[in-house]
Amino acid sequence: MELSNRLKALPPYLFAELDEMKRKKVLEGVDVIDFGVGDPDLPTPRHIVEEMQRAVEKEENHKYPSYEGKLEFREAVAEFYGRRKKVDLNPETQVIALIGSKEGIAHLPLAFVNPGDVVLVPDPGYPVYYSSAILAEGRPYKVPLKEENEFLPDLESIPDEVARKAKIFFLNYPNNPTTAVAEMEFIKECVDFCIDNDIILAHDAAYSEIAFDYRPKSFLEYEDAFECTIEFGSLSKTYNMTGWRIGYAVGNEEIIKGLLKVKTNVDSGVFQAIQDAAIVALRGDDSVIEENNRVYKERRDVLVEGLRKLGFEVEKPKATFYVWLRVNGSSIEFAKNLLDKAGVLVTPGVGFGEYGEGYVRFALTRSVERIKEALERMESALNV
Numbered sequence: 001m002e003l004s005n006r007l008k009a010l011p012p013y014l015f016a017e018l019d020e021m022k023r024k025k026v027l028e029g030v031d032v033i034d035f036g037v038g039d040p041d042l043p044t045p046r047h048i049v050e051e052m053q054r055a056v057e058k059e060e061n062h063k064y065p066s067y068e069g070k071l072e073f074r075e076a077v078a079e080f081y082g083r084r085k086k087v088d089l090n091p092e093t094q095v096i097a098l099i100g101s102k103e104g105i106a107h108l109p110l111a112f113v114n115p116g117d118v119v120l121v122p123d124p125g126y127p128v129y130y131s132s133a134i135l136a137e138g139r140p141y142k143v144p145l146k147e148e149n150e151f152l153p154d155l156e157s158i159p160d161e162v163a164r165k166a167k168i169f170f171l172n173y174p175n176n177p178t179t180a181v182a183e184m185e186f187i188k189e190c191v192d193f194c195i196d197n198d199i200i201l202a203h204d205a206a207y208s209e210i211a212f213d214y215r216p217k218s219f220l221e222y223e224d225a226f227e228c229t230i231e232f233g234s235l236s237k238t239y240n241m242t243g244w245r246i247g248y249a250v251g252n253e254e255i256i257k258g259l260l261k262v263k264t265n266v267d268s269g270v271f272q273a274i275q276d277a278a279i280v281a282l283r284g285d286d287s288v289i290e291e292n293n294r295v296y297k298e299r300r301d302v303l304v305e306g307l308r309k310l311g312f313e314v315e316k317p318k319a320t321f322y323v324w325l326r327v328n329g330s331s332i333e334f335a336k337n338l339l340d341k342a343g344v345l346v347t348p349g350v351g352f353g354e355y356g357e358g359y360v361r362f363a364l365t366r367s368v369e370r371i372k373e374a375l376e377r378m379e380s381a382l383n384v
């Protein structure tokens with residue numbers, strides 16, 4: 001059976017490839033320490049699980065959910081934005097539920113991109129920005145995120161004729177994989193650039209609550225952003241709920257409506273019991289978020305200090321649960337070597353795009369003990 005040209009144009013999905021690398025090693029009997037995919041090892045908080053158990057028993061939750069999500073869920077998202085970001089949202093028109101933010105990101109270009117239209121994608125970046133553009137028969141244009149520019153895009157380097165043909169600009173701060181953060185001045189520049197060029201600014205805020213002595217901003221804190229911005233959020237990383245598949249999109253009403261039209265044609269909404277559990281999460285006390293951050297900060301410090309002792313130059317990230325390590329040379333060779341010699345799995349930077357070459361990413365989703373063990377194994381493997 002021949003695949004469509006769209007599908008043929010897609011590279012293999014990075015995290016599925018990593019799973020395969022790990023599976024092979026485990027079959028060889030290796031005790032792999034996995035810093036690959038960013039899947040929190042911390043449990044979903046008890047009160048959220050208990051609400052899910054109650055919600056599953058309710059018969060009204062066994063029916064089709066609404067396409068846009070329960071109003072109460074959308075109100076909880078709006079309250080969360082009011083509390084955490086000081087942004088006012090109208091839950092009826094400016095918020096929808098998603099089956100995880102990946103789903104919303106992947107569907108957005110289908111709503112707004114015609115064949116041949118440009119989609120601006122950060123490179124390195126979450127692979128779904130690139131593939132969603134291809135699936136909509138758009139043309140991804142890679143916007144490099146370089147260390148010398150603090151991993152922020154250089155908007156002036158985007159040629160005018162590219163900007164004129166662009167329909168969507170994907171951005172993501174705190175950034176995966178580079179861990180860079182965005183200050184208000186930069187956010188304003190991006191929003192103004194998108195307004196001037198009539199581009200939808202699609203901001204992926206999956207790591208909006210994972211930060212250390214720093215408060216990540218919503219792009220919607222800049223009021224003009226409502227003219228052009230859709231922001232994607234997720235309970236996956238904030239409340240350790242990756243497997244639950246629940247997220248949301250907020251922002252400009254027309255953009256939200258367009259995305260909802262795609263979703264209404266391709267999915268039937270989020271299981272209501274999951275929405276009930278998510279409401280309890282979003283309205284719950286923020287100590288859950290603070291505790292996650294305390295754990296990630298400790299792990300960050302142990303890993304970064306250990307890597308420095310091994311001779312690497314690496315900064316402590318202000319946000320996300322990743323460490324982006326410059327290794328020079330081939331990131332695939334570095335990662336393979338580490339897996340073969342030390343049983344330590346990291347994500348090669350080139351998997352996030354060509355400008356990720358020369359780096360690898362560690363996800364801080366392993367305990368301090370396992371991080372220390374990985375550092376010891378690396379010391380022998382790298383012969384330092």
Ligand code: MLT
Binds near residue numbers: 015036
């Ligand atoms: C990552 O490791 O970059 C992410 O966890 C993948 C995802 O969220 O789908």
